[in-house]
Amino acid sequence: xxxxxxxxxxxxxxxxxxxxxxxxxxxxxxxxxxxxxxxxxxxxxxxxxxxxxxxxxxxxxxxxxxxxxxxxxxxxxxxxxxxxxxxxxxxxxxxxxxxxxxxxxxxxxxxxxxxxx
Amino acid sequence: xxxxxxxxxxxxxxxxxxxxxxxxxxxxxxxxxxxxxxxxxxxxxxxxxxxxxxxxxxxxxxxxxxxxxxxxxxxxxxxxxxxxxxxxxxxxxxxxxxxxxxxxxxxxx
Numbered sequence: 001x002x003x004x005x006x007x008x009x010x011x012x013x014x015x016x017x018x019x020x021x022x023x024x025x026x027x028x029x030x031x032x033x034x035x036x037x038x039x040x041x042x043x044x045x046x047x048x049x050x051x052x053x054x055x056x057x058x059x060x061x062x063x064x065x066x067x068x069x070x071x072x073x074x075x076x077x078x079x080x081x082x083x084x085x086x087x088x089x090x091x092x093x094x095x096x097x098x099x100x101x102x103x104x105x106x107x108x109x110x111x112x113x114x115x116x117x
Numbered sequence: 118x119x120x121x122x123x124x125x126x127x128x129x130x131x132x133x134x135x136x137x138x139x140x141x142x143x144x145x146x147x148x149x150x151x152x153x154x155x156x157x158x159x160x161x162x163x164x165x166x167x168x169x170x171x172x173x174x175x176x177x178x179x180x181x182x183x184x185x186x187x188x189x190x191x192x193x194x195x196x197x198x199x200x201x202x203x204x205x206x207x208x209x210x211x212x213x214x215x216x217x218x219x220x221x222x223x224x225x226x
Contacts, residue, residue: 006160042123042205042218043161090160105151106207106214108160 003027004109006091011114013078013085021076021112023091030096032074033106036060037088049074050096078114086116120144123206123217132226136193140206140217143187147208147215150182152191155203155219164204165191196224 004025013019023032031050035043045058049068063082068074074093078085092106123140130136138152149168153161165180167173173180179192189208193200201224206217 004160040218043216088158104149104209104214105163105166107163108153110160111158113158 004091004093004107006089006109006112008112009110011112013114013116015116016080018077018079019114021078021089021091021114023074023076023109024072025074025091025093025109026072027093027107028071029093029107030071031094031104032068033092033094034058034064034066034074034076035090035092037090037111043090046076085114088113118143121206121208121215121217124220125218126220127223128220129223129225130196132196132198132224134196134224136196136200136222136224138191138193138204138206138220138222140189140208141187142189142208142215144208144210144215145187146210149209150180150189151207151209151214152178152180153205153207153216155205157202161205193222196222198224198226200224 007022033048034046037043044060046064047058047066049055052071055066055068065077089112091109094104094106121142151166152164154164155161167180170182170184177194181190203219203221205219207214
């Protein structure tokens with residue numbers, strides 16, 4: 001089955017701890033994205049990567065970090081600097097191409113629900 | 118002002134009703150328009166996409182785009198309880214997508 005997997009489904013963190021959320025895709029997509037979704041709100045872009053070993057900050061990157069060492073993987077670390085990390089985190093991927101591919105469509109993983117205790 | 122504004126809802130309709138979900142946008146550069154459906158505690162799934170003004174139909178779903186008015190709609194005919202979900206509109210320009218906040222729909226049997 002082709003798709004995007006995220007793990008774990010639920011994650012609990014104590015204040016002051018860093019945690020890493022996993023995102024893997026086997027769709028051979030170049031681009032990957034991380035979003036945060038809060039209750040009753042839309043998706044806010046944290047980081048995105050158009051190609052391996054390159055990534056850019058989204059609208060709310062403060063307190064988060066990412067890496068893109070492999071095409072298939074785009075892990076997100078929620079650091080202790082993130083003041084309000086409790087949220088639903090969604091990873092997505094797309095074929096990519098930026099402005100060269102205006103019809104690029106994102107496909108989402110099942111999400112990870114992070115709760116800070 | 119947000120680039121994409123979506124009717125906030127929530128929306129509650131009886132089974133069999135016709136549902137209209139709407140978004141407006143301000144960025145004329147948006148070229149590609151999508152609708153996602155998100156069930157509770159799940160990731161969004163792509164429902165429909167369209168690249169031009171006009172209507173696109175897929176079963177009970179019709180996506181409508183009016184670029185001159187910067188307005189898009191998703192119509193659901195003969196709505197079913199299984200359609201109960203949050204619907205997100207999304208638009209892209211130069212490969213970057215912007216999402217609406219979502220409208221939560223409940224279809225009552």
